[in-house]
Structures are given as C-alpha cells and as structure tokens.
Amino acid sequence: MAEQMNGPVExxxxxxxxxxxKTYSMFLAGAKYGTIAVVSLLIAxxxxxxxxxxxxxxxxxFLILSIGGSILAR
Structure with missing residues (x-):
C-alpha cells in the first residue's frame, strides 16, 4: 500500500x-499595444x-490611429 502523507509533499x-x-504587467502592456497596432493596421x-x-x-x-490609441490607452 502507499504511504500516507500528511502535509505538502514538496x-x-x-x-x-x-x-x-513585473512579468504580468509587461504581458498586459504587450497585449494592449499589440491589439491597438493590429486594429490600426486593419483600419488602415x-x-x-x-x-x-x-x-x-x-x-x-495607421500612424494617427496607432499614436492616438497609445495615448488613450495610458
């Protein structure tokens, strides 16, 4: 039979x-500005x-929408 463990194994x-x-903040910033760039590109x-x-x-x-979107997203 298996041994019975009490508490966490590791x-x-x-x-x-x-x-x-820091990593989560960088991920959110990348997602936000990446989305702005893709939407601006599609509209352009x-x-x-x-x-x-x-x-x-x-x-x-494209340039106006990218810059304007980045300013609004801050």
Missing part, C-alpha cells in the same frame, strides 16, 4: 512575487483597399 522554492507582477488597410485614398493616406491613417 513546498518548492520561495516565490518572487515582485518578478511575477481598409482605407487603402476600399477607398480611393491611396497608400500615403493609408499609412497616415
């Missing part, structure tokens, strides 16, 4: 909670492909 190393918080592509605005206007749309 307690493991002490957790570095400040490092966990729609402006370029589906209107007669041209490539320069699509690029300007």
């Amino acid at each position: 307690t493991g190393a002490a957790m570095d909670y400040s490092e966990h918080d 592509m729609a402006v370029y492909f589906f209107t007669g605005a041209g490539a320069i206007t699509g690029l300007l749309t």
